[in-house]
Amino acid sequence: HQLNTTQQIDKAVFAFIPPLDYNEQHKTKGLMFYGGIDLQYLNNKTYYTVCSSIKTATAWGCVLDYIYIDNVDDYNSKHNKKTFGNMYYSIFQTSEAFILAPESFIKLFLEYVISINGQCVQVKDKEGLYIQCDRNTVMNKLKSIDFQFEHSMFRFKPYELFICDNNNSNECIFKIRYHESNAHLWTIGTAFLDKYATV
Numbered sequence: 001h002q003l004n005t006t007q008q009i010d011k012a013v014f015a016f017i018p019p020l021d022y023n024e025q026h027k028t029k030g031l032m033f034y035g036g037i038d039l040q041y042l043n044n045k046t047y048y049t050v051c052s053s054i055k056t057a058t059a060w061g062c063v064l065d066y067i068y069i070d071n072v073d074d075y076n077s078k079h080n081k082k083t084f085g086n087m088y089y090s091i092f093q094t095s096e097a098f099i100l101a102p103e104s105f106i107k108l109f110l111e112y113v114i115s116i117n118g119q120c121v122q123v124k125d126k127e128g129l130y131i132q133c134d135r136n137t138v139m140n141k142l143k144s145i146d147f148q149f150e151h152s153m154f155r156f157k158p159y160e161l162f163i164c165d166n167n168n169s170n171e172c173i174f175k176i177r178y179h180e181s182n183a184h185l186w187t188i189g190t191a192f193l194d195k196y197a198t199v
Contacts, residue, residue, distance in 0.1 A: 009035025015199040016094075017041050018190075037199050045197060049152035054089060061091035064186050067105065068146040069112050084108050088184045092198075096189030099161075099176045103129060106178045116141055120174075130177040138162045138172045145176075147192070154196070161191060 004012040015037035019030040031041065042048075051062035067084040084105050106122065106129050113120045118137035123130050142158035164172040175191035 003034055011035055013037075013199060015197070016193075017197045018194040037197070042197060049149075051149040051152060057089055057091070059091040059093075061089055061188070062149045064090035064147060064149055064188075066146075066148040068144075068148070069109060070116075070143045071146065082112055086186060088186065090186035090188055092188045092193065094190060094193060096187050097175075097191065098189050099191045100179045100185070100187035100189065101176050102184045102186070103178045105176070106131060109174070109176070113137060113141070118142070128177060128179040131174040133162065133172050133174065134170045135164055135172055136170075138164065154192070156192075156195070160195065 001012055003009045013034075013036050015033040017031040017033075017037075053060060053062055064086045066086065069082045069084075071082050086102075088102070110120055110122055110131055113131075113133065118133065118141040120131050120133035120137060123132055138158050145156045145158065145161055147154040147156075161175045162172040163175060179187075
């Protein structure tokens with residue numbers, strides 16, 4: 001806002017490109033733009049979407065309607081054990097490495113994985129709750145986790161939302177976790193944002 005007010009930029013817009021796409025080329029942790037975005041960095045993107053932010057909210061975010069577990073392309077049923085309907089605003093937070101979710105989502109996810117004979121356990125630490133699964137469950141049992149913001153769908157393969165130990169360990173940590181300070185809010189951290197260019 002200061003840059004816009006002092007006319008150093010034309011529009012009150014900022015944008016960032018995640019490190020995965022351009023890290024090798026630029027040897028940086030990602031790119032950030034003020035006043036707009038250089039379109040050359042979007043050339044390899046196959047689609048884009050827009051979501052509405054809430055003007056009265058105290059933080060930047062969008063309306064997250066549903067999270068689908070393994071629905072693949074069948075989203076007809078909004079009321080089943082694979083669908084989580086969200087009633088609360090979600091915020092984007094670049095300083096958060098994970099995605100913070102309500103405890104009810106963590107429980108729904110764990111129940112679903114158990115129902116498909118997956119091997120996962122819930123772990124409680126001083127930060128809150130997280131899920132730990134075996135590598136076979138992540139790679140072979142789960143198909144996808146999709147986030148629906150308004151009418152736009154964002155798909156993640158399971159391995160994109162787990163951190164697996166490469167040192168001959170079978171353990172994988174889910175990047176969606178519950179934090180007691182978060183309550184019912186969804187905080188969309190870099191586990192999500194690192195996959196997309198954001199304006």
